[in-house]
Amino acid sequence: MPELVEVESARAVVERSALGRTIVDVDDADTWECRPHAPGEIRDALLGRELVAAHRRGKAMWCTTSSRDDDGDDGQDGQDGQDGDAGPRLGIHLGMSGRIVVAGADGDGDDEGGDYAGPGGWRPGGEVKPEWYRFTLTFADGGALRLFDKRRLGRVRLDPDIDRLGPDAGEVDRDDFRTRVGRGTAPLKARLLDQATVAGIGNLLADEVLWQSRLSPQRPAGELSVDELDELRRELRKAIRSALRKGGVHTGEVIAHRGAGGHCPRCGAAMTRATVGGRTTWWCPAEQR
DNA sequence: CCATATGTTAAAAG
DNA sequence: ACTTTTAACATATG
Structure with missing residues (x-):
């Protein structure tokens, strides 16, 4: 599911429904999902704390946590909980199939992770196998935050x-975009997918933006003109805004x-396919040059 | 068995 | 040394 837009939706869900709830249990037994941490390590670090704020850059999401014994930051100032004794940041990467599910205080299991439809029409809301929950924070009120991740x-x-991440794809400024993207011999699409160049563009967003810009994914990134780069950035911002509005x-x-x-x-024209x-x-060979 | 999947990354190659 | 490409990762599905 997760490209920048889906991660932003997940972040918003966490911000809206999981902050300020005391963590009383943590299931971090999946040593693959929680690598390189040993089982219990994340649990020990988070018990008694609460999530203070939810942040995102590209496809990376993380939450600041409070100190133990007080409620820490109020989570409303837009700043991190930089209290002297604040807890660690909890990083969650959704990978290829992850999504966040937050259950309310009544433990109703409401699926608030946003919508998602995979190539096969797979909808996690339709099939939520317990074994696909890879990580769980249980709150004092009986609710929980879970990471559901089929592909692990x-x-x-x-x-x-x-x-190591570049600036967020939705926020990178024009000059920065020109110098970061418009260099090198790698195919333009490879450059866009490189999270160190600009963070958040995934396979689908790249194809969409290149199509909107009428640029071939195979063009060497360094050969683009300034006008083409500016247009590419405009279409990128437009595509992100549109996807956020439409839900994915x-x-x-x-x-x-x-x-x-x-x-x-x-x-x-018939779409062309290549790696x-x-x-x-996939791109339109007639229009994308 | 083969190919596919919205991601990351270590290793190899250039 | 830096850039680019490939393979591997874990898992499910057609």
């Missing part, structure tokens, strides 16, 4: 390193046409 490529860890990156205009027999929704940047890529 997600990750939970304390104090995640986010320094899969709502992009060209996404439904990525597939065998797909045609460009603008000109009708670019290590990922399956």
Whole structure:
């Protein structure tokens, strides 16, 4: 599920429904999802604390936590809980199939993770097998925050390193975008998928933005003109805004046409498929140059 | 068995 | 040394 837009939805759910609730139990027994932490390590670090704020950069999400014995930051000032004795940051990466589910105080198990439809129409809301819950925070009020991750490529860890990520794809400024994206010999799509260049663009968003910009995914990134780079950034911001509004990156205009027999929704040409940047890529060979 | 899947990353290659 | 590409990761599904 998770590209920037889906992670932002998950972050908003955490911000809206999981902050300020005291953590009384933590299930961190999945040593793969919680690598490199040993079982119990995350639990020991979080018991008695509460989540203070939910942050995101690209596809990375993390929560600051309070000190034990007080409620810490009020979570309303937009700043981290930088209290002297604040707890560790709890990093959650949704990987390829992760999503956050927050249950209310009554333990009703409400699925507030946002919507998601995979290539096969898979909807986690329709099938939630308990064995696909990889990590759980249980709150004093009886509710819980869970990481549901079918494919198990997600990750939970304390104090995640986010320094290697580039600026968020929705916030990078024009000059920064020009110099970061418009360099090198790698295919443009590979550059866009590189989280150190700009953070948050995934396979679907890349295809959508390249199609909107009428740029070939195979163009060497360093050969783009300044005008093309500026247009690319405009379409990127537009696509993110649209996807946030419509509920997911899969709502992009060209996404439904990525597939065998797909045609460009603008000109009708047959879509081309190839592996670019290590990922399956679809584009309109007639318009994208 | 093979190929596919909205991600990351270590290792290899250039 | 830096950039780019590939393979592997764990798991489910067609």
